[in-house]
Amino acid sequence: MAKDIKKVVLAYSGGLDTxxxxxxxxxxxxxxxxxxxxxxxxxxxxxxxxxKAELMGxxxxxxxxxxxxxxxxxxxxxxxxxxxxxxxxLLGTSxxxxxxxxxxxxxxxxxxxxxxxxxxxxxxNDQVRFELTANALDPSxxxxxxxxxxxxxxxxxxxxxxxxxxxxxxxxxxxxxPFSVDANLLHTSSEGMVLxxxxxxxxxxxAQRTVNPEDAPNQAEIITIGYEKGDPVSINGExxxxxxxxxxxxxxxxxxxxxxxxxxxxRFVGMKSRGxxxxxxxxxMLVAHRGIESITLDRGEAHLKDELMPKYAELIYNGFxxxxxxxMLQALIDKSQEFVTGEVTVKLYKGSASVIARTSPYSLxxxxxxxxxxxxGTYDHHDAEGFIKLNxxxxxxxAARNKKAGK
Numbered sequence: 001m002a003k004d005i006k007k008v009v010l011a012y013s014g015g016l017d018t019x020x021x022x023x024x025x026x027x028x029x030x031x032x033x034x035x036x037x038x039x040x041x042x043x044x045x046x047x048x049x050x051x052k053a054e055l056m057g058x059x060x061x062x063x064x065x066x067x068x069x070x071x072x073x074x075x076x077x078x079x080x081x082x083x084x085x086x087x088x089x090l091l092g093t094s095x096x097x098x099x100x101x102x103x104x105x106x107x108x109x110x111x112x113x114x115x116x117x118x119x120x121x122x123x124x125n126d127q128v129r130f131e132l133t134a135n136a137l138d139p140s141x142x143x144x145x146x147x148x149x150x151x152x153x154x155x156x157x158x159x160x161x162x163x164x165x166x167x168x169x170x171x172x173x174x175x176x177x178p179f180s181v182d183a184n185l186l187h188t189s190s191e192g193m194v195l196x197x198x199x200x201x202x203x204x205x206x207a208q209r210t211v212n213p214e215d216a217p218n219q220a221e222i223i224t225i226g227y228e229k230g231d232p233v234s235i236n237g238e239x240x241x242x243x244x245x246x247x248x249x250x251x252x253x254x255x256x257x258x259x260x261x262x263x264x265x266x267r268f269v270g271m272k273s274r275g276x277x278x279x280x281x282x283x284x285m286l287v288a289h290r291g292i293e294s295i296t297l298d299r300g301e302a303h304l305k306d307e308l309m310p311k312y313a314e315l316i317y318n319g320f321x322x323x324x325x326x327x328m329l330q331a332l333i334d335k336s337q338e339f340v341t342g343e344v345t346v347k348l349y350k351g352s353a354s355v356i357a358r359t360s361p362y363s364l365x366x367x368x369x370x371x372x373x374x375x376x377g378t379y380d381h382h383d384a385e386g387f388i389k390l391n392x393x394x395x396x397x398x399a400a401r402n403k404k405a406g407k
Contacts, residue, residue, distance in 0.1 A: 101131075
């Protein structure tokens with residue numbers, strides 16, 4: 001353990017774990033600690049974090065509203081790719097970490113700190129995401145990961161340490177926590193304790209952001225989302241900033257029980273974990289974006305994007321947002337969005353979000369080509385005969401060979 005740290009910037013939530021880490025850093029490294037608290041739309045009052053840091057003797061406290069940057073520069077680029085990890089997960093936690101880590105590094109550079117610190121445990125993905133981002137943005141900066149260094153290996157040990165050092169403990173922390181929650185403007189993630197056994201259904205009280213679909217309104221709600229170059233810009237004709245738009249979609253989706261996911265995923269560090277995710281606004285955005293792309297992307301573009309998406313999703317999940325290959329894929333994805341402009345009408349009803357109409361000034365959809373009525377003659381049905389013969393030639397040859405071989 002290096003002891004030459006003079007100043008460290010800590011990702012600080014004000015909760016029990018990071019408050020303990022704050023004190024532990026002061027004691028262990030005898031260094032100055034700077035706190036950084038990011039508002040990513042988690043829905044919590046952040047001023048208590050400032051007051052708690054002040055009580056613990058912190059002089060340099062950073063609390064920043066990053067909601068617009070988060071949605072504009074991280075969530076929206078990811079959704080241009082229709083990004084889904086392992087077929088289901090919309091990467092709500094994964095996409096937040098590179099932004100938090102970026103600001104940690106920047107604050108360290110601005111304040112002359114020689115290290116950053118985070119509260120991610122040694123079993124999770126977040127430690128990887130924080131530290132890979134730091135490596136990519138400032139290879140000289142040191143990273144302190146207390147969960148990999150200290151001997152506080154149990155919840156009881158944490159509580160005892162807090163009491164010994166007069167660190168305030170919320171009353172409910174003394175009871176058995178039913179689960180842990182990570183939240184931001186894109187999603188909520190609930191894991192642990194009552195959710196650890198994947199054979200046991202998640203209790204109803206775990207949900208933070210969505211109503212039970214069975215309890216959602218019996219009347220469907222129809223909304224129209226406007227798109228410009230692959231990004232949503234309006235709801236029902238009202239122009240909204242990125243963060244305001246996602247906030248509104250969260251309200252709409254949450255009311256109708258949209259975006260719940262009970263998932264067992266494969267962590268990058270090698271284990272499986274079970275969590276309950278709620279991504280109401282993101283689920284609507286994914287459905288709507290695929291809807292507008294269905295009429296504005298060429299088949300080759302659309303299929304290539306779908307082929308590349310799992311790799312892109314894996315890079316984000318594993319913490320490689322700032323890796324060159326992710327940036328290369330982003331350039332390709334953004335190129336595909338030049339004409340992804342128009343409006344998509346979505347129906348929200350009891351847990352589902354479904355596209356019911358879409359329109360674009362750059363639509364590739366031709367009613368003249370697909371109509372069952374007599375068209376303009378652009379498409380000659382006889383052309384299909386040669387097309388089928390050429391594509392069937394190799395299949396005929398393959399079948400003849402197999403017949404000859406007795407198969």
